[in-house]
Amino acid sequence: MASPPPGVPADLALAAAAGAGDPEASERFVRRALPLVRQVARALIADRTESEDALQLALIEVLGAAPTFRGTGPLDHWIRKVASRAVLRHARKTRSSRLHGLETPIEARSIGGATVLESLPRPLEQYLRMLPEPQREALVLRHALGHTIPEIAELTEAPEPTVISRIKKARLELRRLIQRDINLGVSPVASTS
Structure with a gap:
């Protein structure tokens, strides 16, 4: 039996399994999400330490939100959107003490x-x-x-x-x-x- 073509059905299955706590699916999901979340964090926050903090928080949020992925668009785009929200929220919390810029x-x-x-x-x-x-x-x-x-x-x-x-x-x-x-x-x- 041929594996399903890459795309929405496979992405939905991966997100659902990761959201349900499947360790293997969670690891695959995090491996896929990590570079995307890192890109968002570094693009929105100049300070390396702050961007790493935001990266960790955003990655946790993306993994926690995995069961809410509905497949209405590409998984990578959804990951960037969830990560952007989390990183912006983190940046707003630390905004009073520093300016943020583009690193990537x-x-x-x-x-x-x-x-x-x-x-x-x-x-x-x-x-x-x-x-x-x-x-x-x-x-x-x-x-x-x-x-x-x-x-x-x-x-x-x-x-x-x-x-x-x-x-x-x-x-x-x-x-x-x-x-x-x-x-x-x-x-x-x-x-x-």
Whole structure:
């Protein structure tokens, strides 16, 4: 008998078994979720120690929520969504004592052999840290983690028009900051020899 094709039925079975406490299924589920949860934690929290704390809390929450996976979309997307909620909740609790930024680089497009990120005057992470936190969170959730506007609105507890506005303002501010550095003659992060 052939095994079921990868996809929703297998994902539903894995999530249900992990949620029911099956040790083997739980281990497979955690192995699948760990890199996704780590990506979310590092993308939303700059401080390594804080991101590791958030990672652990989010991973526990994702595993605990496994029985609620209904298969209406890909399991990986569901894991990122649950992890994003948990990490944002952790970040809000620690927000008063530190600023959070992006640790995981966004994939770069290539232009003439050099990536866009290599041609920036500063590392992208520095520019992102200069943005107001609500704008940075919305931009990272949208472009680094691939969430939709409605999902970002749900995750950040902000109306959709506010999310759209935050993303637009973040893009404009990033452009302004980069252009300012270019005008000041700041050298790109990496040379394209």
